[in-house]
Amino acid sequence: MEVVNRSLETYLRCFVSETPKLWAKWLSWAEYWYNTSFHSASQMTPFKVLYGRDPPHLVHFGSSSTPVSSVEEYLEERDRVLEELKRHLLRAQQIMKKRANGHKKDI
Numbered sequence: 001m002e003v004v005n006r007s008l009e010t011y012l013r014c015f016v017s018e019t020p021k022l023w024a025k026w027l028s029w030a031e032y033w034y035n036t037s038f039h040s041a042s043q044m045t046p047f048k049v050l051y052g053r054d055p056p057h058l059v060h061f062g063s064s065s066t067p068v069s070s071v072e073e074y075l076e077e078r079d080r081v082l083e084e085l086k087r088h089l090l091r092a093q094q095i096m097k098k099r100a101n102g103h104k105k106d107i
Contacts, residue, residue, distance in 0.1 A: 008034065014092040015085065029085060058082065 011030050016023045035047045036055045047055040060082075061075035 004034070015088050017088070025081075029081070 008030050011033060012023055012026055015026045015029070032055075035050075036045050038045055042049055045055065058078075061079050064075075066072045066075070
């Protein structure tokens with residue numbers, strides 16, 4: 001459980017670095033990430049363990065439109081969040097790479 005908590009904490013920290021007071025906004029995405037991540041002990045995702053199938057893929061909404069404006073707003077917001085998520089993950093990955101490579105010397 002400590003490893004799971006540490007992983008979730010790290011995951012959330014990546015996203016809230018710019019706006020720490022909005023950490024609750026990212027909880028559902030942290031849950032989705034955890035439930036769709038492959039676990040080596042079970043050789044499958046927690047989603048598959050629970051439901052017996054792979055999780056559904058998130059489809060990019062793009063510039064489509066729906067007859068229900070609230071659904072369209074929700075999907076547009078989801079796309080914005082996913083883009084922000086990618087940006088945060090890329091930045092975190094670059095920071096980790098810089099730290100890891102900082103100890104290496106060119107020979």
